[in-house]
Amino acid sequence: xxxxxxxxxxxxxxxxxxxxxxxxxxxxxxxxxxxxxxxxxxxxxxxxxxxxxxxxxxxxxxxxxxxxxxxxxxxxxxxxxxxxxxxxxxxxxxxxxxxxxxxxxxxxxxxxxxxxxxxxxxxxxxxxxxxxxxxxxxxxxxxxxxxxxxxxxxxxxxxxxxxxxxxxxxxxxxxxxxxxxxxxxxxxxxxxxxxxxxxxxxxxxxxxxxxxxxxxxxxxxxxxxxxxxxxxxxxxxxxxxxxxxxxxxxxxxxxxxxxxxxxxxxxxxxxxxxxxxxxxxxxxx
Amino acid sequence: xxxxxxxxxxxxxxxxxxxxxxxxxxxxxxxxxxxxxxxxxxxxxxxxxxxxxxxxxxxxxxxxxxxxxxxxxxxxxxxxxxxxxxxxxxxxxxxxxxxxxxxxxxxxxxxxxxxxxxxxxxxxxxxxxxxxxxxxxxxxxxxxxxxxxxxxxxxxxxxxxxxxxxxxxxxxxxxxxxxxxxxxxxxxxxxxxxxxxxxxxxxxxxxxxxxxxxxxxxxxxxxxxxxxxxxxxxxxxxxxxxxxxxxxxxxxxxxxxxxxxxxxxxxxxxxx
Numbered sequence: 001x002x003x004x005x006x007x008x009x010x011x012x013x014x015x016x017x018x019x020x021x022x023x024x025x026x027x028x029x030x031x032x033x034x035x036x037x038x039x040x041x042x043x044x045x046x047x048x049x050x051x052x053x054x055x056x057x058x059x060x061x062x063x064x065x066x067x068x069x070x071x072x073x074x075x076x077x078x079x080x081x082x083x084x085x086x087x088x089x090x091x092x093x094x095x096x097x098x099x100x101x102x103x104x105x106x107x108x109x110x111x112x113x114x115x116x117x118x119x120x121x122x123x124x125x126x127x128x129x130x131x132x133x134x135x136x137x138x139x140x141x142x143x144x145x146x147x148x149x150x151x152x153x154x155x156x157x158x159x160x161x162x163x164x165x166x167x168x169x170x171x172x173x174x175x176x177x178x179x180x181x182x183x184x185x186x187x188x189x190x191x192x193x194x195x196x197x198x199x200x201x202x203x204x205x206x207x208x209x210x211x212x213x214x215x216x217x218x219x220x221x222x223x224x225x226x227x228x229x230x231x232x233x234x235x236x237x238x239x240x241x242x243x244x245x246x247x248x249x250x251x252x253x254x255x256x257x258x259x260x261x262x263x264x265x266x267x268x269x270x271x272x273x274x275x276x277x278x279x280x281x282x283x284x285x
Numbered sequence: 286x287x288x289x290x291x292x293x294x295x296x297x298x299x300x301x302x303x304x305x306x307x308x309x310x311x312x313x314x315x316x317x318x319x320x321x322x323x324x325x326x327x328x329x330x331x332x333x334x335x336x337x338x339x340x341x342x343x344x345x346x347x348x349x350x351x352x353x354x355x356x357x358x359x360x361x362x363x364x365x366x367x368x369x370x371x372x373x374x375x376x377x378x379x380x381x382x383x384x385x386x387x388x389x390x391x392x393x394x395x396x397x398x399x400x401x402x403x404x405x406x407x408x409x410x411x412x413x414x415x416x417x418x419x420x421x422x423x424x425x426x427x428x429x430x431x432x433x434x435x436x437x438x439x440x441x442x443x444x445x446x447x448x449x450x451x452x453x454x455x456x457x458x459x460x461x462x463x464x465x466x467x468x469x470x471x472x473x474x475x476x477x478x479x480x481x482x483x484x485x486x487x488x489x490x491x492x493x494x495x496x497x498x499x500x501x502x503x504x505x506x507x508x509x510x511x512x513x514x515x516x517x518x519x520x521x522x523x524x525x526x527x528x529x530x531x532x533x534x535x536x537x538x539x540x541x542x543x544x545x546x547x548x549x550x551x552x553x554x555x556x557x
Contacts, residue, residue, distance in 0.1 A: 054336055
């Protein structure tokens, strides 16, 4: 019980600290603008690309399907970057990683807590992006067609899976110098290719498709789309043969698998970083 | 060679050296700096493939993807680096040293070029080998000129940004973050900037990569002239002007901001 209480307290305080680090440099309004502009711009890049090629109506069911997938993909960058960036930020910027590591708290819970701030700003960006889609692009997203329980279950599982990927990257970041500051964003950008966020996996060469099927985000994005757009909405054919229950099962299984893998890898990376004296490494080049 | 030029070059090389050595020391950076960006660019290629876009768009994405490396280098390895150096206490040492600040900034850019060029070249080669993109080699001289002018304007802009970071604290860091995706959108990294309409494209032309990319695409894909925003000679003229204004502006701004930062005691400030 004491262990859980310590873990929860570490997580909560780290989340608060992460939020202060992310947000207290300016007033809330400016912070809000800064937080949402980047993800919205990334979504708009895709909107422009689709628009100039197909010149299609934004109410086109397939466009809506792509837009929703792309909007929720914002979470991928936010969550995995949030966790992995904390390592670089604390080690090289504030020089506090060595002190935190020595403190009597579960280090993993601390890193996961630090990622919460980006999760919050990511959530704001997703809401704004969806709102922009509904208001400016007139996307037919209606509350009555949504499956809220499915949305909540999918979100919980998906975000947990993303946090585990962030933990994996956090471990990798401990072994890297500062020029790997953008590792979270780079991985998020690379995974964009495999998750079917904006095009069906069948477009990929057969050799690359299994990577997509091995990623929890692939099933997560499909579930989110089904939860928001309802049954019968246009969809990529990739996962059309799976029921919601099967997709939730696959997502839960993969999340568990990634969780175990991330914890094992993180422990290995942590020991390696200690052996090589990297926990207080500062690289100013 | 005059003493001033020698000092400038030595300062530049001195700042570039640790970055080059640091890049080579950890070779895993190759994976993060080249393989992952290729996958990211590939995703945009497949978006166009899924939309059955004309093949020219695949080439547009490859060129845009390759040029993101230079934007990132300018933004993070030069402009924002001054903020990072201030927080780490190096900025005061730069000011104490006899070398000019512009040389130090240029040294940062040159030092970061190892990964930047590698990333850009690898994306370019991947475009040719993986997607069969065919570039025209009819205007290589003009292409080289466009590239050099774009780089001059781009790094001039970077030095101008850096001058702001002498004064700002964490807000500058977040400002840098803000100059990523919105710039990729406005500059047309993944589509011809003409698609944004004349007014928005004209406004975006203040970012050197907008016109640089547009001109390079016109030169590399001359069979698709309709995608161009302005004619290549006009774009080269504007790029020359931008390069002159940004470099001169950076020189003035760095001097002015350095003086203000000295007066207000901000050179050693750390608002962590």
